[in-house]
Amino acid sequence: MRKNSFKSLAVALSVLLTALMVCSSMVSAATPTGKRLKDVQSRVLVGTEFSSGFTNMDSTFFNTATPEFNLVTAENCMKWDALEPSQNSFNWNEADKLMNWAKTNNYKVHGHTFVWHNQAPGWIQNLSASAMESAMNNHIDKVMGRYKGQIPIWDVANEVFEENGSYRNSFWYRTMGKSFIEKAFIRARAADPSAKLVYNDYNLEYTGPKSNAAYEMLKDFKSRGIPVDGIGFQMHLDIQYAIDYNDFAKNMQRFADLGLEIYITEMDVRVSSNTNSTELQTQASYYKNIIEKCMAQPAVKAIQFWGFTDKYSWVPGTFSGRDNALLFDKNYNPKPAYYAVQAALATSPTPTVIYGDLDGSGSVDALDYSLMKQYLLGSITKFPSENGLVAADVNASGTVDALDFAVMKQYLIGLITKFPAQV
Structure with missing residues (x-):
């Protein structure tokens, strides 16, 4: 009787330890590194x-x-x-x-x-x-x-x-x-x-x-x-x-x-x-x-x-x-x-800035032309680009200046078809 009790106790302890190990493993696995x-x-x-x-x-x-x-x-x-x-x-x-x-x-x-x-x-x-x-x-x-x-x-x-x-x-x-x-x-x-x-x-x-x-x-x-x-x-x-x-x-x-x-x-x-x-x-x-x-x-x-x-x-x-x-x-x-x-x-590369891409879409399109026109006419004072005003630096001088406005105007009226700087 006593021998069987020790055996039963050993079995119970073994089951308990196994359960604890499984639980421990599950908790660890549920928390990724x-x-x-x-x-x-x-x-x-x-x-x-x-x-x-x-x-x-x-x-x-x-x-x-x-x-x-x-x-x-x-x-x-x-x-x-x-x-x-x-x-x-x-x-x-x-x-x-x-x-x-x-x-x-x-x-x-x-x-x-x-x-x-x-x-x-x-x-x-x-x-x-x-x-x-x-x-x-x-x-x-x-x-x-x-x-x-x-x-x-x-x-x-x-x-x-x-x-x-x-x-x-x-x-x-x-x-x-x-x-x-x-x-x-x-x-x-x-x-x-x-x-x-x-x-x-x-x-x-x-x-x-x-x-x-x-x-x-x-x-x-x-x-x-x-x-x-x-x-x-x-x-x-x-x-x-x-x-x-x-x-x-x-x-x-x-x-x-x-x-x-x-x-x-x-x-x-x-x-x-x-x-x-x-x-x-x-x-x-x-x-x-x-x-x-x-x-x-x-x-x-x-x-x-x-x-x-x-x-x-x-x-x-x-x-x-x-x-x-x-x-x-x-x-x-x-x-x-x-x-x-x-x-x-974690791989979030810095987007390439395309000069003239005022809305940061990745290309120069009709929306950019519209934004340029609004900017030139004074309807807006900032471009809604993730890259900020630098995206309107069409001549790559480092600032948005009068020359950029002139280049944009030429672009709008069709005198030029490309901006003189791209990266």
Whole structure:
């Protein structure tokens, strides 16, 4: 009896020590080395997504996520079916929880989303054109009115194009035509003039029919004064499909040349469900190369991941045989992708100054001509360039002086076609 007691005690102690070692290992693994992602640099916001019911997550979820990011998007609780399930009857419970959590933890919130063909309640889908527009206006007014001045970025329109570049045949499009998009932006600007208004879509990173269609739509909006501030690249990637990183950079640049801010809104990189170390290294390279290109583009204002741990991910339920797309594994251990992102965020090269590029977009375009004209006429006294007035030093003398004004004037009236100094 006594011998068996010692044996039982030894077994119990062994189990306890094993449990302690596992717990110790998990705590250590959940705290990656180096600076937290949001602290590596200060130029862009670094964000994640929280699902509904996030307040019920385990403590490791919050201990891992909270120090890493400074921007959060709601996966579902700010979508139409969650906020307004029946007409003019709003449910603010989950959205308010997210707002309160963000305020407590010094996070900014990226609002998501107003007009979308998915997750829209049935009552909105069968209205007449005038009734649908009225309902859309009311929804935008009520939601943006509640959070006015608290949500700095909103996805106003989401996924309105097919892969071939045609407008998606959604209930919005069938009922209101393509005008529903610009009407939503106009209403959103009136509801909260301080918010950045974004068009958000997937597969925009590749130049092609879909990206071209989005570009032409936004170019048209800008030319007609439709209030749009940014383009959202969702960036749901998979290592099965190659990406031309230089093409991605050029694609971002053309949107930036429209005067748009760029937001990476929902990034993840899928690998197989039975992931091996080679796949994880490939995944890390995708994250690294994309984010390095983003950090080299001044128009990029935020980089967000669609979650942070593989424990809570939309991927396996949507893509058969694919999983493990995020920066932390299901046990909250940082993956090679995490350290790739950490390193890439630190690579923020000084942008090349192109003389005459007054808005810092990377090229001399129509907006620069307009700014030069306003400056010459005295309508503005400073250029809104990240590089300051030095960007208007067109003769590279080191100061902005009368000669620069003369050169700009010649450029404006077509006497010269190039500035006499570039770097």
